[in-house]
Amino acid sequence: MRTGIVVFPGTWSDRDCAHAVGEVLEQPYRFIDHRDRRLDDIDLVILPGGFSYGDYLRCGAIARFTPVMEAVAAFADRGGLVLGICNGFQVLQEARLLPGALLKNASCEFRCEWVNLRVEQGDTPFTTDCRPGQVLRIPISHGEGNFFADEPTLASLEAGGQVVFRYCTAGGRITEGANPNGSLANIAGVINKRGNVLGMMPHPERACEDLLGGSDGLALFRSAMRALQVVAV
Amino acid sequence: MIFRAEVFVTLKPVVNDPQGSTIRSGLHSIGFDTVREVRSGKYLVLTIEGADEAIARARVEEMAREVLANPVIEDYRVRLEPVATAASAGERRA
Amino acid sequence: MIFRAEVFVTLKPVVNDPQGSTIRSGLHSIGFDTVREVRSGKYLVLTIEGADEAIARARVEEMAREVLANPVIEDYRVRLEPVATAASAGERRA
Amino acid sequence: MAVALRRSQLVGVALDESEYAAILAAIGREPNDVELGMFGALWSEHCGYKTSRALLRQLPTQGPHVLQGPGENAGAVDIGDGLAVVFKIESHNHPSAIEPFQGAATGVGGILRDVFAMGARPIAILDDLHFGPLDQGRNRHLFKGVIAGIGAYGNCFGCPTVGGALTFDDGYSENPLVNAMCVGLVSHDRLRRATADRVGDLIFLVGADTGRDGIHGATFASVEMDEDSSSRRPAVQVGNPFLEKLLCEACLQLNELAEVTAIQDLGAAGLTSAACELAHRGGRGLEIDVAQVSRREGGMTPYEVMLSESQERMLVLVKPGGEAAVRRIFEHFELHADRIGTITSGNRVQVREGAVSVVDLPLDVLVDGVPLRSPPGRRPGQRATPPIPILVEPEQILLKMLASPNLRSRRPVYRTYDHQVLDNTVIGPGSDASLLRVPGTRRGLALTTDCNHRYVALDPYEGTRAAVAEAARNIVCTGARPLAVTNCLNFGNPQRPEVFWQLQESVRGLADACGELGLPVVSGNVSLYNETSGRNIPPTPVIGMVGVLDDLERRCGAAFQEDGDLVFLLGETREELSGSEYMVIAGADTGGLAPAVDLAHESRLQAAILECTQAGTLRSAHDVSDGGLLVALAESVLFGSRGLRCPAVVGPVSAAALYFGESQGRVVVSVAPRRVPELQAAVARQRIALQALGVVGGEFFQVGQEIRVPLGRLREAWETAF
Ligand SMILES: Nc1ncnc2c1ncn2[C@@H]1O[C@H](COP(=O)(O)OP(=O)(O)O)[C@@H](O)[C@H]1O
Numbered sequence A: 001m002r003t004g005i006v007v008f009p010g011t012w013s014d015r016d017c018a019h020a021v022g023e024v025l026e027q028p029y030r031f032i033d034h035r036d037r038r039l040d041d042i043d044l045v046i047l048p049g050g051f052s053y054g055d056y057l058r059c060g061a062i063a064r065f066t067p068v069m070e071a072v073a074a075f076a077d078r079g080g081l082v083l084g085i086c087n088g089f090q091v092l093q094e095a096r097l098l099p100g101a102l103l104k105n106a107s108c109e110f111r112c113e114w115v116n117l118r119v120e121q122g123d124t125p126f127t128t129d130c131r132p133g134q135v136l137r138i139p140i141s142h143g144e145g146n147f148f149a150d151e152p153t154l155a156s157l158e159a160g161g162q163v164v165f166r167y168c169t170a171g172g173r174i175t176e177g178a179n180p181n182g183s184l185a186n187i188a189g190v191i192n193k194r195g196n197v198l199g200m201m202p203h204p205e206r207a208c209e210d211l212l213g214g215s216d217g218l219a220l221f222r223s224a225m226r227a228l229q230v231v232a233v
Numbered sequence B, C: 001m002i003f004r005a006e007v008f009v010t011l012k013p014v015v016n017d018p019q020g021s022t023i024r025s026g027l028h029s030i031g032f033d034t035v036r037e038v039r040s041g042k043y044l045v046l047t048i049e050g051a052d053e054a055i056a057r058a059r060v061e062e063m064a065r066e067v068l069a070n071p072v073i074e075d076y077r078v079r080l081e082p083v084a085t086a087a088s089a090g091e092r093r094a
Numbered sequence D: 001m002a003v004a005l006r007r008s009q010l011v012g013v014a015l016d017e018s019e020y021a022a023i024l025a026a027i028g029r030e031p032n033d034v035e036l037g038m039f040g041a042l043w044s045e046h047c048g049y050k051t052s053r054a055l056l057r058q059l060p061t062q063g064p065h066v067l068q069g070p071g072e073n074a075g076a077v078d079i080g081d082g083l084a085v086v087f088k089i090e091s092h093n094h095p096s097a098i099e100p101f102q103g104a105a106t107g108v109g110g111i112l113r114d115v116f117a118m119g120a121r122p123i124a125i126l127d128d129l130h131f132g133p134l135d136q137g138r139n140r141h142l143f144k145g146v147i148a149g150i151g152a153y154g155n156c157f158g159c160p161t162v163g164g165a166l167t168f169d170d171g172y173s174e175n176p177l178v179n180a181m182c183v184g185l186v187s188h189d190r191l192r193r194a195t196a197d198r199v200g201d202l203i204f205l206v207g208a209d210t211g212r213d214g215i216h217g218a219t220f221a222s223v224e225m226d227e228d229s230s231s232r233r234p235a236v237q238v239g240n241p242f243l244e245k246l247l248c249e250a251c252l253q254l255n256e257l258a259e260v261t262a263i264q265d266l267g268a269a270g271l272t273s274a275a276c277e278l279a280h281r282g283g284r285g286l287e288i289d290v291a292q293v294s295r296r297e298g299g300m301t302p303y304e305v306m307l308s309e310s311q312e313r314m315l316v317l318v319k320p321g322g323e324a325a326v327r328r329i330f331e332h333f334e335l336h337a338d339r340i341g342t343i344t345s346g347n348r349v350q351v352r353e354g355a356v357s358v359v360d361l362p363l364d365v366l367v368d369g370v371p372l373r374s375p376p377g378r379r380p381g382q383r384a385t386p387p388i389p390i391l392v393e394p395e396q397i398l399l400k401m402l403a404s405p406n407l408r409s410r411r412p413v414y415r416t417y418d419h420q421v422l423d424n425t426v427i428g429p430g431s432d433a434s435l436l437r438v439p440g441t442r443r444g445l446a447l448t449t450d451c452n453h454r455y456v457a458l459d460p461y462e463g464t465r466a467a468v469a470e471a472a473r474n475i476v477c478t479g480a481r482p483l484a485v486t487n488c489l490n491f492g493n494p495q496r497p498e499v500f501w502q503l504q505e506s507v508r509g510l511a512d513a514c515g516e517l518g519l520p521v522v523s524g525n526v527s528l529y530n531e532t533s534g535r536n537i538p539p540t541p542v543i544g545m546v547g548v549l550d551d552l553e554r555r556c557g558a559a560f561q562e563d564g565d566l567v568f569l570l571g572e573t574r575e576e577l578s579g580s581e582y583m584v585i586a587g588a589d590t591g592g593l594a595p596a597v598d599l600a601h602e603s604r605l606q607a608a609i610l611e612c613t614q615a616g617t618l619r620s621a622h623d624v625s626d627g628g629l630l631v632a633l634a635e636s637v638l639f640g641s642r643g644l645r646c647p648a649v650v651g652p653v654s655a656a657a658l659y660f661g662e663s664q665g666r667v668v669v670s671v672a673p674r675r676v677p678e679l680q681a682a683v684a685r686q687r688i689a690l691q692a693l694g695v696v697g698g699e700f701f702q703v704g705q706e707i708r709v710p711l712g713r714l715r716e717a718w719e720t721a722f
């Protein structure tokens, strides 16, 4: 699995993603500059977390216009796998590659903590290693992860099985208490209709080693490897 | 009576505005190169009750001074208008 | 010519506004209880060049539509006025 | 020039008549306004250390591992594998008192720059915060603003905030302490020193445009009094963490270039301090053209350019001919850079505006010539030991303690900080010390900041030694070896004899403790004049410490791990309640003697703990500090969500001292039953008292007959919101 990790000005999860993919899973990767348009050697594109352009206007609002995003759109069009994490999710929405938007957390505060995610779809390229209903422990770290979509959009997301992760209790129940940011329907991650572009607020790359508190995040990367017919490690 | 108050909060001219300058260079990089400067600020729309316009305005000014703006680095401006009914206040917002 | 453009970006009425409600409850907690609602938004002041007002306005509208506001959750409004001279635009900055 | 004007200018630049006389004597003429402003800045307490420098000479700064001691932007210590840890702590108290959010944010920005100026990648931030009680609106406003500002800057920049401290005391009302520590990593051969030793090197100013930020108000007014300065009053600095992130990445790449000879951040006193100290360190001079400096605003004077404290700016020294290479890096990160001058031979700082000379001064006088001050110090009358309130209803007191602002869970604060980014956080905030992985190695770095100001207030010497000892104990409880120290000396107005005495005694204690424990002091910062309307803050010498753990597999946590494990207390409990949280809760006057510190005992205790962690004997180790024994036990229970059963805890002291006394040199550990003999052997070898306390397990926190709290209730108290 050849992974391309996009670096915008202000991106900071790039090195964490490289660590997870390169060191932990021992897969080849390269960083892709925001001015770069070349993705032909890439199987999986990761848009990492961070504060692209400081998130000063709106998260992802300016990053969306960078040359690399044209390439990412084309790459997604060809069916390539794209994973947007945190700020990367916000960029994908700004680029209209994913529906909805992410508002300020309901608490109006930044939140960095471990949360529980229920896997709603076990058959996406990013979740085949998970059982539907399985609970993953993965950290969040954001101030604007409050998922919003208007009613028709939300309805079609649900109907189309595009909601991949929801915030839940350790036991897998979807409760208000388990919702760290006020997201509609506890939505933590959604995938596009075609099923090759996933956006999520939690950081799977931070959950790849027990030394750091848990390794549930590996399931996403392993699933992607399987989807790309790489022998799973 | 019900009023609709707009509060415009801006950074004092002498204060650094990273947000504004980053937006400006962002706009330039997208080709909007006729933009000389961007200053960023907050825009708050309040729906407020008051016996009359003067009283309502005084309250809003007070809130702006004490809460909505940070006097150390920000200036503010208030605009206020009466609203026929709460409903139409809703419309105006849209 | 140089123009001063004000862009007001607000959340669509259907979108809930945690910041606005936080500000409102904050105001209530310190006695400003006549406030019925607060909606929070952005206020951007642009200094922009343009051959004439129509052209400048068109550019600003374009920026607002494509960059400054996110149509999924936000509405925007633009106000534009000419600025006498570059100098006075400079003054505004300094 | 009118004498009256000069007088007011002196006040403006905070120099006294004798200092002005010293300037005249040294340069043989009247300095012009810009020169006087530069003297005011470099001869200020903040940059010149005129009141503290002599005292600081006592500090032990050498050690086998020390690669860089005080004198550079940050200290550096060898941690093996060819790597160096680079760290420093710095205060931003005064700016935070004026504008808490921006004050704290730019404080984080400043300390980050000190670390990446050394060529090191920042891997952790710690924030040591002190506020007045939150029931006062102003204090709450400061508290909320400071926390938000630290998070905003660190989170956006992408450096985890992994630890720190938070205390409340009326003595900090209106005058909060905001100390930020940054820790970075660099390989030995890439460690930078901000020293200009090559004549002819080009000086580049890179980063933010220069604006009228943070130019000392009084200085400004008095120097510019003849002009209309209404639109030019000094501005609060607004930080730009996004730009800082780009600066950091650029500097780390510049650091790889042979053409780059030095990198220096701009902090207090801006260009003046950065450029002059850079040249002076290398025994060179410099020549600057302020006309080359990009401005954010029109009409800025050379004075303003030289003294502006605009954030996110760095100086880069480049060999002639290296310009193209550095430009490529600046352009890659879309950073603006101006070539503003060159390093010259000899000992002069020459500033031009185009062709017009505005400054021409002897550099050594400007940087190093400030006459040192040694004001009188006087020991204040000791306040007698207050009567100890006898302990009734220990269970209620315990719950009250756990809920008190000084002891309750800090999670509501640290969960607003990204404490995980960079994927190294093994033990995050909330425990004793934080533990980070050293990327690419088996090693860990343990980090902590500590200072119990109440002990220091009772006895600055003993209290400062206690702070060093506690910091080391926190490091050791993770299994790591204490390595070196940074410190931030927060004190009141040193012109008051009692305050200067506190400073003298505190530095003496710092020197003695670090000497005895073999911990070199490699960096630090001094913040004096923390005085508001005649009230001085409690003396607060914050200790930052770094330790190394050679194999992360040998790490130890503070949480109870397994039901059935046995719990022990290491160390002795004496009748010591003065300055304790118990006395505060009991509303008793906090006078008396600070808890005694026996550093020989401390070293033996820490040796015993380390022997056990190395052997993997312990399941947990937790330092006994604020709140005493029961609070330490309750914390290990809460961390691990496992109950505890202690049959009567006994000791030769009052129940209050036994449960809540704050005797130093104590640690609570838990051990699997079969490994108890190893623990006993280790403590026997080190002659440390060992007392069996109880067994881990159950749904209650239970001590003797009188305390039996369901875990839910314990947690409820501890998680009281701020
Ligand atoms: N209390 C202290 N202990 C040890 N070193 C100190 C102390 N205070 C200041 N220093 C050292 O003096 C030098 C100047 O400090 P400072 O002006 O804060 O540096 P900077 O200007 O880079 O922030 C630094 O090397 C700092 O480490």
Ligand SMILES: [Mg+2]
Pocket: D073, D113, D114, D265, D266, D267
């Ligand atoms: Mg420095």
